[in-house]
Amino acid sequence: MELVPKDAARVDPRRRMGIFPLSSGAPRDLLDSVRRRLLLVALLAIAPVASLSMVQGLMHLKGAEDEARQRLLQLAVSAASSQANIIASAESVLQAMKTVEAVRAAGSACQATLYGATLSLPFVSNMGVLDKDGTVACSAIAAPRSVAGEPWWDNLVRAPARPTLTERRMSPATRTEIIIVLEPLPAPDGSFDGAIALGLDATRLDTMLRQATVEAGGVAAIFDAAGRELISNSRTLSQELFSPAGLAGSGSRPVLREVADATGRKWTYTVAPLDRQGLVAAYALPTRELFGWTPLAVAASFALPGLVAVVCLVGLWFAVDRMVLQWLNYLRRVTSVYARGHYRFRPTRLERAPSEFRALGAAVENMAHAVRLRDAKLRENLAEKTALVREIHHRIKNSLQVVVSLLSLYGLGIGQGEDRRRFEELRTRVNTLAVVHRILHEASEGSAVKLRELLRELAALLEGVPDRSLSVRIDAPDVQLPVDMAAPFALMAVEIVLGLAVPDGPKLPVTIGCSQSDGRLVVTITAGPMANTVARPGRFDLDQGFASQLGGQLTRAETGDNVRVTGDFPLRPGRAPTA
Incomplete structure (x- = not known):
């Protein structure tokens, strides 16, 4: 059925919906929109680059962690090397003293020999010979006559096969903090027959460690196998930073641990084994100084793709609105004007539109012109048809009136x-x-x-x-x-x-x-x-x-x-x- 324009505007909307279902209603689904589909395509296009940037950030973070670990390990080993050498030298001195018969027998020349050795070793505060009962048989500087009952002495008695280090303790002879190195003395039958003890000046060792870490500006400490602190360049901070659980991570691949001190400052540390007496060295540096700009670079690796995606989507949103949707809406209004029969309307705004929309607007205008010509032709045909029908009715009416007149004439008789x-x-x-x-x-x-x-x-x-x-x-x-x-x-x-x-x-x-x-x-x-x-x-x-x-x-x-x-x-x- 062909409709003239004035009837087209009155067509039942349900009939129009049968041609293009849901063309003027709500979107059928979430992606039933040009803008949303373009945004989805843009997200899919950005996704590989964003993923690559995030992976690069993770690799950067991993590389920074490995670099920080290696740096801390080197600093820890370098800072503790002097102390490790001193402990090794102390063990060598004890090995040498063990072969001196005057010292071993605790004779009259024992004290003089030990005193001379003490003077030649600046890091040694005292030396002495102990019998198997823990009684001091001979010492360079006067000391208590017995150490029986001390935990470190009991440990040595139970395991006399190797040298032993004691925890940091106060020396009653020198009134200074010392670390005792013990060398067992075996009897001819191989049984325990006492030990030679050497007291290392812990304060001097702390000073040496502090001097070795001045340039790095970190916190260094040396711990024995039991996790007891022996030497530290900052005893207050080391006690806050290094925990027994953290010292356990000195395996083949030490881990980085992050802690905060009493002021809230964050530190990162690791531990390195010294391969002597089970000793480990721990070294800590401020996290900000250790990693520098690495956290910001990693955060940028994650945030930059998101920022790029947001900027891209916002730009695409407005670009689609300005370059596509506004012209589609304008063309829709133009077609509505044509549907109401205003065929003389000219879409002049399309002169500023892209070429594709200008071509579409020209096609719509040509269609409206063709409909206008067809409408004029239909109106002419309808007017001609109406005139013919009215003429037919007029002639029928005249003919019937003639018949009535004839009937009236014949009816007179x-x-x-x-x-x-x-x-x-x-x-x-x-x-x-x-x-x-x-x-x-x-x-x-x-x-x-x-x-x-x-x-x-x-x-x-x-x-x-x-x-x-x-x-x-x-x-x-x-x-x-x-x-x-x-x-x-x-x-x-x-x-x-x-x-x-x-x-x-x-x-x-x-x-x-x-x-x-x-x-x-x-x-x-x-x-x-x-x-x-x-x-x-x-x-x-x-x-x-x-x-x-x-x-x-x-x-x-x-x-x-x-x-x-x-x-x-x-x-x-x-x-x-x-x-």
């Missing part, structure tokens, strides 16, 4: 009686058709007739019938009656009214009422009193014949002196009456 009555009814029927075609000729729209106007003309015609005395009242809405229903409706109404009126009888009041609802037309013709209650044979059948042409039927009911004829007819599909 017919006398009163049944023949005269039938002749008048025939002339009334022809006049009815002439009235219908006159109304169709005068109608502004050739496809419908005004029901109230038609009934008024029929009322005037019926009141002028010579052998009937009628008073017709019209009670009908001003609705449009399809043209193909006008002739049978008018003939049916005339037949019903003529059948109710008694020839040459008193004046009969007749009311013709119509109502319309749900696409149906209900006609009610009431006559009385003194209506003809006896239907003549054949007349009601003729009325039913016209009703059948209208697609309905008639019912006749009598109430006292009144007669009511009711008809219910469907209006033609697509021809809904309008007030």
